[in-house]
Each structure stands twice: as C-alpha cells, then as structure tokens.
Amino acid sequence: MSTKSFDVCVSGSGAVARTLALALAADGWRVAWAHLAPGEQGANGPDIRTYALNARSVALLDRLRIWPQLRAHATPVQEMQIRGDGRGHLAFTAWQQCVPELAWIVDAQALERLLGEALRFAPRVQSVPALSHAGADVDADLLAICEGKLSASRAALGVEFQRSDYGHWGVAARLKASRPHQGVARQWFRSPDVLALLPFHDPDPVASYGLVWSLPKARAEQMLALSPEQFEAALNQAVADADPDAATVVGDLALASSVAAWPLALARAERWSGPGWVLLGDAAHQVHPLSGQGLNLGLADVDTLALVLAQSRSAEPWRLAGDERLMRRYARRREWPTRAMSGVTDGLLHLFADERAPLRELRNTGMALLDQMSPVKRWLVGRALDA
Numbered sequence: 001m002s003t004k005s006f007d008v009c010v011s012g013s014g015a016v017a018r019t020l021a022l023a024l025a026a027d028g029w030r031v032a033w034a035h036l037a038p039g040e041q042g043a044n045g046p047d048i049r050t051y052a053l054n055a056r057s058v059a060l061l062d063r064l065r066i067w068p069q070l071r072a073h074a075t076p077v078q079e080m081q082i083r084g085d086g087r088g089h090l091a092f093t094a095w096q097q098c099v100p101e102l103a104w105i106v107d108a109q110a111l112e113r114l115l116g117e118a119l120r121f122a123p124r125v126q127s128v129p130a131l132s133h134a135g136a137d138v139d140a141d142l143l144a145i146c147e148g149k150l151s152a153s154r155a156a157l158g159v160e161f162q163r164s165d166y167g168h169w170g171v172a173a174r175l176k177a178s179r180p181h182q183g184v185a186r187q188w189f190r191s192p193d194v195l196a197l198l199p200f201h202d203p204d205p206v207a208s209y210g211l212v213w214s215l216p217k218a219r220a221e222q223m224l225a226l227s228p229e230q231f232e233a234a235l236n237q238a239v240a241d242a243d244p245d246a247a248t249v250v251g252d253l254a255l256a257s258s259v260a261a262w263p264l265a266l267a268r269a270e271r272w273s274g275p276g277w278v279l280l281g282d283a284a285h286q287v288h289p290l291s292g293q294g295l296n297l298g299l300a301d302v303d304t305l306a307l308v309l310a311q312s313r314s315a316e317p318w319r320l321a322g323d324e325r326l327m328r329r330y331a332r333r334r335e336w337p338t339r340a341m342s343g344v345t346d347g348l349l350h351l352f353a354d355e356r357a358p359l360r361e362l363r364n365t366g367m368a369l370l371d372q373m374s375p376v377k378r379w380l381v382g383r384a385l386d387a
C-alpha cells in the first residue's frame, strides 16, 4: 500500500509527458503532472513542425479520446515516394500494404494543445509546478521522466546520455504548393542532405506540405539567414535538382510559415530505469527525423509503460508503481524496437552521406531492387507503423 500522495509523478511538458499523464490517469493511477508554464519552455515561437504519426500512435490517441479532435488537424498519407541520388527509387502505397493510410501528418502545436486541454479536465491528474531542482524529492512512487533530450532529472540520477551529433540541423517550415499533393509524402536523399515534403491541409486544404530538410549545420545557418524569397528560390532549386519530375508533381513551393531549425543527433540513455524512476521519449532516445519516428517511439514508450503497470496491478497487486522489477520489464520491451529504428535511420543516413561513386551506384541499385521486393517492403512498413 502506497504512503505517497501520488502513484506517478510525470515530469515534462511535451507530447510524451502529456500523453503519459492522460494514459495513466485513464487507467486509474493518481498522477502528478510536473510541467513548465508555456513561457518557460524555451521555444521562440509556435512550433511549426508537422509530425508523421504511425498507426500505433493514432490508436493510443484514439483510446485517450484525443484523436477525434486531432483528426481535424491531420492529413492521411496514401503514398510515400523516396528517391536516391541516382536512379534509386522506392515507392510504398497504402493500397499495396493493405492499410487505410501509411501515416497521418499532424500539426505539432494542435497535438500539444489538445493534450493540454484534456489534462485540465482529467480526473486523477493534478497539475503541479516543474520540479524545483533536478533530483528533488517527489511525493510519488514513480518518477516518469519525459523532459526531452536535455533532461536535468536524468542527469541528476547520474545516467549518461550517449550522444553522437550528426552535424546536421533539421530545417522545418510549412509550405504551399502550386499543385495538389494527392496524399503523397516525398523524400529525397540528396547526399549529404535529406529533404522531405509531408502532405498537409493547412493553409491550402489540398496543396500544403510540412518541410523537414536535414542539412549540414553551416548550410542550415545560411538558409535560416535568407529572406523568404531567397529561401523559396533555394528550396525550389534543391527540389528541381533532386527530381527532374518535381515541376510537374510538386509545382512551385512557397513559404506559409516562418522557418525554424533543430540540431540533430543520435542519442540513447545508458539506462532507462531504476528503483522509482523511468525514462520515456527523447529523454531516453533521440533519432534522426528522416524516418519521422522520434515521437512515435516516445508514444510507444507510453503505451508500453501503461500496459506494464496495468498488467502488474491485476497480476501482482502488491507491487508499487515504482517497483524496479516493473521498470526493468518496461525497459526490456522497449529495447529492441528503439534499437532497430535507430539502426535503420542511422544506417540510411550514413549510406547516403558517402559521396564515393561506387557506393552511390550500389545504394541506388539497392533501392531499385528493394522496390521490387514486396514482402520486404511490407515488413519495413510494418515496423514503421508499429514503432
């Protein structure tokens, strides 16, 4: 029997913390949500990112009754076209994969806002100020740390965050195109940069995109310093260089938002759990956004932790929420899926970063071959749908 005021203290202010607090409260746990006020989160303006959410994330948000409202801010992806820096080409369609859609592209800001509104009315969730200092005592059996990549609570626990910097920044913006996107997500591996256009419905219901462009840091800084007109010219040129058909399929791209950038790294905490504490989301692992899986991995962490706790409550009711054995169970279940996803994205990035001609030929041939192999493609999509 717990002597604490709360079963779980969820520390963090992003989508992973919010979803976890809601999921645990829905399962009947007493939750303290320790978060920063909006002005304290260090962002310079509204988050202009769009996220690709997979089927598992959507199912979780649906169970928490967030999805019915978020759907109004989401666009389904019916097809994904990936091009290499030669004749390599890979296409996935929802129809071939026998799924209604490959992913949903959602507005990052709308997701956090809707989660925040649901938390205000959630029974069993008490909103409390962020922990006063790293390592502060919490009046809960479990401290669930969802503080993102710079987590101070993780550092206070002495957990090392093994980080390898890509030397790239992820440049993001909202775009409007002169041609309809038709639900097609496009990605070009341009060596060394990777450019992705995610179909979206805002501001134009049928011809908007979310841009995610991974560029070497120096080039990203140059892009950020450009005027909107210069940025648009450079972007349209990059797309035209990457794809001779771009003019007909994408048309002209114009900015529909400000431009922002994030430094990109591959990172992983050396331990994800201990007695009375656990790490989730970017506080535990960070991947390159080329696969659009960072948040999906974080939401899968949430789903798994909620399940481990729920199973234990019915099968081993004597265990408290922070029981180290339960936390190890959670960490074991998340080990392989996150390692696999980090490995695939990191491998692809390194493969396409190498400018040597034989390697270039090999990777493009590999892509073309993979495109012919339906079972392998189905397996790859299966992994991406269920991070």
Ligand SMILES: Cc1cc2nc3c(=O)[nH]c(=O)nc-3n(C[C@H](O)[C@H](O)[C@H](O)COP(=O)(O)OP(=O)(O)OC[C@H]3O[C@@H](n4cnc5c(N)ncnc54)[C@H](O)[C@@H]3O)c2cc1C
Pocket: 011, 012, 013, 014, 015, 016, 017, 034, 035, 036, 040, 041, 042, 049, 050, 051, 052, 053, 130, 131, 146, 147, 148, 149, 150, 151, 152, 153, 170, 171, 172, 212, 262, 280, 281, 282, 283, 289, 291, 292, 293, 294, 295, 296, 297, 298
């Ligand atoms: C350009 C770009 C595009 C991306 N696209 C995708 C995509 O398409 N699909 C996808 O799945 N992922 C994508 N990602 C990854 C995704 O953004 C992250 O994986 C996700 O935001 C991680 O969520 P989080 O809640 O764990 O961490 P964060 O979003 O970093 O949130 C943590 C929050 O906690 C706050 N905080 C820190 N310390 C404390 C404290 N002590 N107390 C309270 N709060 C604290 C931080 O200020 C922050 O607001 C993308 C990333 C980038 C950079």
